[in-house]
Amino acid sequence: MAEKKTRKANRTKEQIIKEFDDKIAYHEKCIESLKAKKEEVLNPKVSPKQQLKAVLAKAEESGLSPEDIAKKLGISL
Numbered sequence: 001m002a003e004k005k006t007r008k009a010n011r012t013k014e015q016i017i018k019e020f021d022d023k024i025a026y027h028e029k030c031i032e033s034l035k036a037k038k039e040e041v042l043n044p045k046v047s048p049k050q051q052l053k054a055v056l057a058k059a060e061e062s063g064l065s066p067e068d069i070a071k072k073l074g075i076s077l
Helices: 013-042 048-061 066-073
Strands: none
């Protein structure tokens, strides 16, 4: 004859609560990860090339020519 499948024993309230707490902890961890990724998008790292462009732009705004900048850096063009 076919075997009868028996139901699992009923879980206690403590077991059910523990499972919910585990799920909540997992999702909170995922949320923290997403928040960190959001911060990276909002505050991207500036590459050295971008930094150099920004410095040169500020120097030109203050009235320095490329020759003046090179002279101050000790570089000959």
